[in-house]
Amino acid sequence: xxxxxxxxxxxxxxxxxxxxxxxxxxxxxxxxxxxxxxxxxxxxxxxxxxxxxxxxxxxxxxxxxxxxxxxxxxxxxxxxxxxxxxxxxxxxxxxxxxxxxxxxxxxxxxxxxxxxxxxxxxxxxxxxxxxxxxxxxxxxxxxxxxxxxxxxxxxxxxxxxxxxxxxxxxxxxxxxxxxx
Amino acid sequence: xxxxxxxxxxxxxxxxxxxxxxxxxxxxxxxxxxxxxxxxxxxxxxxxxxxxxxxxxxxxxxxxxxxxxxxxxxxxxxxxxxxxxxxxxxxxxxxxxxxxxxxxxxxxxxxxxxxxxxxxxxxxxxxxxxxxxxxxxxxxxxxxxxxxxxxxxxxxxxxxxxxxxxxx
Amino acid sequence: xxxxxxxxxxxxxxxxxxxxxxxxxxxxxxxxxxxxxxxxxxxxxxxxxxxxxxxxxxxxxxxxxxxxxxxxxxxxxxxxxxxxxxxxxxxxxxxxxxxxxxxxxxxxxxxxxxxxxxxxxxxxxxxxxxxxxxxxxxxxxxxxxxxxxxxxxxxxxxxxxxxxxxxxxxxxxxxxxxxxxxxxxxxxxxxxxxxxxxxxxxxxxxxxxxxxxxxxxxxxxxxxxxxxxxxxxxxxxxxxxxxxxxxxxxxxxxxxxxxxxxxxxxxxxxxxxxxxxxxxxxxxxxxxxxxxxxxxxxxxxxxxxxxxxxxxxxxxxxxxxxxxxxxxxxxxxxxxxxxxxxxxxxxxxxxxxxxxxxxxxxxxxxxxxxxxxxxxxxxxxxxxxxxxxxxxxxxxxx
Numbered sequence: 001x002x003x004x005x006x007x008x009x010x011x012x013x014x015x016x017x018x019x020x021x022x023x024x025x026x027x028x029x030x031x032x033x034x035x036x037x038x039x040x041x042x043x044x045x046x047x048x049x050x051x052x053x054x055x056x057x058x059x060x061x062x063x064x065x066x067x068x069x070x071x072x073x074x075x076x077x078x079x080x081x082x083x084x085x086x087x088x089x090x091x092x093x094x095x096x097x098x099x100x101x102x103x104x105x106x107x108x109x110x111x112x113x114x115x116x117x118x119x120x121x122x123x124x125x126x127x128x129x130x131x132x133x134x135x136x137x138x139x140x141x142x143x144x145x146x147x148x149x150x151x152x153x154x155x156x157x158x159x160x161x162x163x164x165x166x167x168x169x170x171x172x173x174x175x176x177x178x179x180x
Numbered sequence: 181x182x183x184x185x186x187x188x189x190x191x192x193x194x195x196x197x198x199x200x201x202x203x204x205x206x207x208x209x210x211x212x213x214x215x216x217x218x219x220x221x222x223x224x225x226x227x228x229x230x231x232x233x234x235x236x237x238x239x240x241x242x243x244x245x246x247x248x249x250x251x252x253x254x255x256x257x258x259x260x261x262x263x264x265x266x267x268x269x270x271x272x273x274x275x276x277x278x279x280x281x282x283x284x285x286x287x288x289x290x291x292x293x294x295x296x297x298x299x300x301x302x303x304x305x306x307x308x309x310x311x312x313x314x315x316x317x318x319x320x321x322x323x324x325x326x327x328x329x330x331x332x333x334x335x336x337x338x339x340x341x342x343x344x345x346x347x348x
Numbered sequence: 349x350x351x352x353x354x355x356x357x358x359x360x361x362x363x364x365x366x367x368x369x370x371x372x373x374x375x376x377x378x379x380x381x382x383x384x385x386x387x388x389x390x391x392x393x394x395x396x397x398x399x400x401x402x403x404x405x406x407x408x409x410x411x412x413x414x415x416x417x418x419x420x421x422x423x424x425x426x427x428x429x430x431x432x433x434x435x436x437x438x439x440x441x442x443x444x445x446x447x448x449x450x451x452x453x454x455x456x457x458x459x460x461x462x463x464x465x466x467x468x469x470x471x472x473x474x475x476x477x478x479x480x481x482x483x484x485x486x487x488x489x490x491x492x493x494x495x496x497x498x499x500x501x502x503x504x505x506x507x508x509x510x511x512x513x514x515x516x517x518x519x520x521x522x523x524x525x526x527x528x529x530x531x532x533x534x535x536x537x538x539x540x541x542x543x544x545x546x547x548x549x550x551x552x553x554x555x556x557x558x559x560x561x562x563x564x565x566x567x568x569x570x571x572x573x574x575x576x577x578x579x580x581x582x583x584x585x586x587x588x589x590x591x592x593x594x595x596x597x598x599x600x601x602x603x604x605x606x607x608x609x610x611x612x613x614x615x616x617x618x619x620x621x622x623x624x625x626x627x628x629x630x631x632x633x634x635x636x637x638x639x640x641x642x643x644x645x646x647x648x649x650x651x652x653x654x655x656x657x658x659x660x661x662x663x664x665x666x667x668x669x670x671x672x673x674x675x676x677x678x679x680x681x682x683x684x685x686x687x688x689x690x691x692x693x694x695x696x697x698x699x700x701x702x703x704x705x706x707x708x709x710x711x712x713x714x715x716x717x718x719x720x721x722x723x724x725x726x727x728x729x730x731x732x733x734x735x736x737x738x739x740x741x742x743x744x745x746x
C-alpha cells in the first residue's frame with residue numbers, strides 16, 4: 001500500500017470510463033498543486049523561508065519543489081522581509097516581469113505593513129506598490145505559518161475563475177497600482 | 181590587558197600636538213580625546229606610526245549631532261584599536277553645522293571609506309578629499325540628513341495612521 | 349591608395365553585468381555592477397542600502413529594553429549574540445556585575461548561535477558550488493538549535509533572548525536535556541558534513557584560490573572575525589577583551605593562511621568545533637546561583653510578585669514605561685559576533701533612550717573590500733567569494 005496521497009478530484013460527473021468536469025476546475029487543480037514560487041527574500045524572513053524549504057518542513061510536499069528564480073516562469077511572488085523605499089521600484093519591476101496568472105504573498109510583518117520599522121526609509125507594506133493576495137503575520141512567521149500561507153494561496157488558485165484576469169474588476173485593481 | 185596606559189597615550193599626543201587637544205576624559209576604561217578637526221589626519225598618522233602606541237586598526241567611524249552646542253553641532257567619532265598593545269582609543273572632532281567639513285581619513289585607513297559615506301548620508305558631514313562621497317544607505321534623491329535631531333523618525337508619507345491613537 | 353578598414357579591431361570590449369539587487373546567487377540584496385571582459389571581472393561597483401531600516405534613529409526613540417528586538421535583526425543568523433552584546437553594553441554603562449551563572453548561560457547561548465551562523469554560511473558555500481545535500485542535511489541541526497532557543501525564550505530566529513542584567517528565566521530541565529543531546533549528537537553530524545565537503549576534490553578546486561585577500565589588505569579594510577582569521581591574523585574579541593567570563597574557557601582560535609574561500613570555510617568549520625567545546629565546558633561547569641543580577645531598575649520582577657507586591661509593581665511599571673535612571677556617559681562594548689567584532693557605541697545623556705547608538709557592523713565594513721577581492725577572477729568565483737564572506741543584508745544596511 002503506497003503512502004502517497006492523491007489530491008481529491010473536483011466535483012464532476014463520473015461514469016464508466018469517463019470523468020467530466022469544468023475546464024476551470026481542472027486547470028485550477030493542476031495550477032494549485034504545482035505552484036512555482038519566486039522567493040524575494042530580503043531579510044530575516046528569508047532565513048525562515050530557507051528553513052521552510054529545508055528538510056524538516058519541506059515545502060516540496062505542497063507541490064512547490066521547483067523554486068523559480070526567474071520571474072518569467074514564476075506563479076507566486078513570495079515577498080519576505082523588509083522592503084525599503086530604495087527597494088520598492090525593484091520589487092515592482094519583478095512583479096511586472098511575471099506572467100499572468102500571478103499571485104503575491106506578503107510574508108512577515110515588514111512586508112505586510114512595515115512592521116516595527118515605521119521609519120523614513122521603509123515602505124509601509126508592499127501593498128503600496130503591488131497587489132497582495134495573502135498576508136502572513138509574524139516577525140518572522142514560523143515555517144508552519146509560511147506553509148499555511150501557501151495553502152491559502154492554493155485555495156485561491158484552485159477556485160479562481162478562468163476569466164478573472166480579464167475581468168474589469170481585476171483591470172481596475174491593476175490600474176489602481178498604475179499597472180497596465 | 182593593555183601594555184601601555186591611557187595616560188601615556190594622552191601625554192604623547194599632548195606633547196606632539198599641544199594646541200590640538202581640547203578635552204580628554206577617561207570613562208569605562210577607555211580614553212576619549214576631543215581634538216581639533218583640522219589636525220585629525222596628522223594625529224591619526226602619528227598614532228598609527230608611533231613605535232609604541234601602534235594604533236593600527238580603525239574600528240569605527242560615526243557621526244553625532246548636538247544641536248545645542250553652538251559652533252560645534254556635528255561631531256565625528258573615531259574608535260581606534262591597537263592590536264599590539266590591546267588598547268582602545270576614542271577621538272572626537274566637532275564641526276559647525278553651517279560648514280560641516282572635515283578632512284577624510286581614507287588616506288590613513290581605507291576602512292573609513294564607507295563609514296564616512298554613511299556619516300555623510302546620516303549627518304551631512306562633508307569629508308573633504310573623499311574618493312566617492314555619495315549617499316550609501318538612503319536613496320540618492322533624499323534631500324535631508326535623517327539622523328540629525330530635528331528630523332522625525334516616522335515615515336511622513338503614511339496615510340493610514342490616526343495620530344490620536346498614538347497620543348500625538 | 350585608400351586605407352582599407354578591417355572589420356575587426358582589437359579594442360577590448362567590456363560587458364556590463366548587473367548582479368543584483370535580486371539575483372538567485374546573491375544571498376540578500378546587494379547590487380554589483382560588474383564590468384566583464386569575457387568571463388573575467390574587470391571592475392565592480394557596489395550599491396548597498398536596499399534594506400536600510402534606520403535602526404540607529406529608532407534606538408534614539410526607544411527605551412533601552414526595546415532596543416533588543418532591533419539587535420535581533422542585525423545579523424539574523426546569530427541574533428542571540430547581538431542581544432547579549434547589547435545587554436552587556438547597557439550593563440557596562442550601569443556598572444552591573446552579573447553572576448557567574450548568567451555568564452555561563454549566556455556563553456552557551458552565544459556559542460550555539462555561532463554554530464548556527466557558521467552552519468548556514470558553510471552550507472550555503474556548498475550550495476553555491478552545486479552541493480545542495482550538505483545544506484538540507486545541516487539544516488536539521490539548525491532546527492535542533494532553534495528547539496533549544498524555543499525552550500529558553502520561545503522564539504526561533506529573532507530571539508530577543510535575555511534581559512538587561514540576566515536572562516528572563518532559568519534553563520528548564522527540558523532545555524538542559526536538549527543541550528545535552530545536542531552536545532552528544534552534533535559531532536557525528538558535523539563529521540558527516542565535513543566528509544561531504546572538506547576533502548571533496550570538486551569543492552576544493554572551486555574554492556581554493558577564490559577571492560583571496562592578504563592580511564595587510566584585510567586589516568586596512570577593517571576585517572574582523574572569521575574572514576580576518578582566514579587571512580592569518582588571530583584577532584578574536586573573546587580572547588583580546590574577554591567579556592562574560594570567556595577567560596574561564598579553554599579554546600583555540602583557528603587561523604588560515606591564504607585568506608581565500610577555502611580558508612574561510614575551514615576557519616568556520618574549526619570554529620564550530622571550538623564553539624562546541626566551549627558549550628560543553630560551560631554546560632558541565634554551569635555554576636549554581638541566580639540567573640539575573642541585582643538590577644531592579646532594569647530586570648523585570650517575576651509576574652507573581654507584580655500582582656501581589658507593591659514594590660515589584662512599581663518597578664515593573666517603571667521598566668515598562670522606560671523611566672529608569674541611567675548614568676550619563678559613553679560606552680563602547682564589542683562582542684565577537686558571527687561575522688566579527690560587533691561593537692555598540694552608546695552615548696547616554698541620562699534620558700530614557702540612548703542619545704546616540706551606533707552599531708559597528710562587521711559586514712558593512714568588510715564588504716567594501718569585495719571589488720578588490722574579485723577583480724581578475726571569474727564570475728563563478730565572485731559568487732562563492734560573496735557567500736564565504738557571509739554578508740548579511742540586515743547587518744550590512746542596518
